[in-house]
Amino acid sequence: MPRCNPYGYATDAGPKHLMGGFYGPEYAGNQTVLPDGVHGPAICERPATVRARMVCAFDHVGPIMDLCQQHVRELQSRMSDTCTRCVWPEEARGLDESMNRVMRSMADARADGDLPRLHALNSSLDDLRHAMDELRDRGVIRKVPLTLIEIS
Ligand SMILES: [Zn+2]
Ligand SMILES: [Zn+2]
Numbered sequence: 001m002p003r004c005n006p007y008g009y010a011t012d013a014g015p016k017h018l019m020g021g022f023y024g025p026e027y028a029g030n031q032t033v034l035p036d037g038v039h040g041p042a043i044c045e046r047p048a049t050v051r052a053r054m055v056c057a058f059d060h061v062g063p064i065m066d067l068c069q070q071h072v073r074e075l076q077s078r079m080s081d082t083c084t085r086c087v088w089p090e091e092a093r094g095l096d097e098s099m100n101r102v103m104r105s106m107a108d109a110r111a112d113g114d115l116p117r118l119h120a121l122n123s124s125l126d127d128l129r130h131a132m133d134e135l136r137d138r139g140v141i142r143k144v145p146l147t148l149i150e151i152s
Helices: 069-076 090-112 115-137
Strands: 050-055 065-067 147-151
Touching: 050 069, 065 069, 069 147, 090 115
Parallel strands: none
Antiparallel strands: 050 065, 050 147
């Protein structure tokens, strides 16, 4: 009988599911991560009796997990979880990367004392922020709750 493995409960959670490093360990869930960001020691010792996975309303599915009854209940009651793929669609990730790039350039411009460049960069950062808001308004970025479903 496999041991209960509640990690990676969210669609992209669990460090090895964090989309090639796009998500930091803080997305892996409280149980798996210590306050200092190190992978936590909370390993469940109970045997798994249920196979289940997290799904969102838009057909994103998480990895199949072997779970004990207690973790099934715990994951089912965790209503605040949202699907990371729905919150971070391709477009949003692209914008996020651009914003980071612009912010790095702003730091350089600031260090160089290049004010005209800093202003130009600042306004393109504003544009990117507006584009991100627009994705939210258009529902491209969605907060979708995850539900635990059992696999028979
Ligand atoms: Zn467990
Ligand atoms: Zn989703």
